[in-house]
Amino acid sequence: MRFRRKLLALAGALLVASAVVTPSAAVAEQQHGGIQNTRIRMFNTEPFRPLLPGDTNEWGGGRLISMMFTGLVGYRLEDAAPYNAMAKSISTTDSKVFQIKIHRGWRFHDGTQVKARNFVDAWNHVAYGPNKLRNNTFMDKIEGYRDLNPVTGEPLTKKMSGLKVINDHEFQVTLSAPLSIFPTMVGYWAFYPLPDSFFRDPAAWLKHPVGNGPYKFKEAVPNGHQLLTANRHYKGVEQPRIKELLYTVYPDTSKAYDALVRGEMDFMEAMPYDKITSGQYKKDLPGRYTDRNFLLMQNLAFPSYLPGYDSPDLRKAVSMAIDRTELIKLVGGGQKPADGFTIPGLEGYQPGQCGELCTYNPVKAREHLAKSGFQGPLQLHTNIESGARTWMGPVCQSITATLGIACETKETMSFREFRQAVVGRTITGAYRSDWRADYPSIENFLSPLYRTGASSNDYGYSNPAFDAAMDRADRAPGKEAALELYREAERLLVQDMPVVPLWQEWSAVGWSDRLRNVKVSILTDLDVFQVKVVC
CATH class of the missing domain: 3.90.76.10 (Dipeptide-binding Protein; Domain 1)
Incomplete structure (x- = not known):
């Protein structure tokens, strides 16, 4: 999501985290046909690709597409x-x-x-x-x-x-x-x-995309903002209630968070790690946050096309050099240490798939490093907006302390530049790679990421045995049989460790005092069909 990716929020009983509406709270401006004549201001990153559904697999564009x-x-x-x-x-x-x-x-x-x-x-x-x-x-x-x-x-x-x-x-x-x-x-x-x-005219359409969803594209300013407006003729079960959704691009999550605290932004689904670690968000946003585990996973990806990084033993060494439990204490304490390539909450998830390779073991980590022949330095890349510096530094320190090799964090690119380097295969080391569920099945955490040539297999991993195992799972006669075969395929990944699984994300979502009846999905989406805005 990709991911990070993307679910359209339409219906169902929801996780509710609402501020109390006082009798004096006035609904923002006048309502027209059930739609409040106001806007909600939200955080976004610059979309990596044009807003074409078949060409978007990251959350900067996905936020918009899922509404359009x-x-x-x-x-x-x-x-x-x-x-x-x-x-x-x-x-x-x-x-x-x-x-x-x-x-x-x-x-x-x-x-x-x-x-x-x-x-x-x-x-x-x-x-x-x-x-x-x-x-x-x-x-x-x-x-x-x-x-x-x-x-x-x-x-x-x-x-x-x-x-x-x-x-x-x-x-x-x-x-x-x-x-x-x-x-x-x-x-x-x-x-x-x-x-x-x-x-009829793809170029013209890409400048002003047309969808069938609850919100219509109105405008986009590169590295500035994207603006959507309510579709008054939407035929879905629930109708949009807010006239406009304004998505603002911020250079990093810290600046976005500051804007939220100042009341210049209304909703942020991924607060900076340092605010989570310190618990500062609870003080800054009293009664205006929710925190929990979501269907997101954090990994370190290793490009198989880079000399040295293509060694399974290096990846195993790095995985066993990281004390996930201690690391999680540094980034908030609510994450669940990864024990495989999928996470709890997905249909078919089975604990313990990664075995000892996802467990801190300095002795075996050094053994695998020796087998790999890797001398260092090891590079870990992320984009500026991610806020991942909070945990990538400690990861590097743990790697150096355990393996005795130099480790460098690289945080010099915007999200667009970062994705261009990853997709264009010009990135020069391992990199942060989070994954957000497209749909709630372990298949979605396996097929797009690890099949040869798959849509989000940016690191170039290829294993014919894994591909064949996934094919067998796809052809299974029923869901339960398929899930068991997907689990077998997942176990094959342990042989190569194409990525180093870190944790299931635990995140804090926050909003301004303008919002009421806030409901947040298991994927951190704001339910725009139920939320209200007050003056």
């Missing part, structure tokens, strides 16, 4: 369980051929109807290899995907054979093999529909 679009499936805020959104029904008898019916009456922001072909055309566009979209591999389970992504040469077609439009409100999806979690997957951004206007 509604997919076939949404995810409940309290546990990310899927429910039908634009889909009227998704049915199958064999988990290979799916009949998908969509609700009538939905329209894109340009007034055109959302039809079955808008999903089919969008999916084909994402899958077409020459388009080089970041979420391309999310389509790889659909029959005909390989024809659009040949190993050599150019594709001979632009359409997957597994997609068939039945009528304006129904289409059929045929997968190359059964996949029991497919109905859960299709709520992710890659599967959002696109209007005809995109295909």
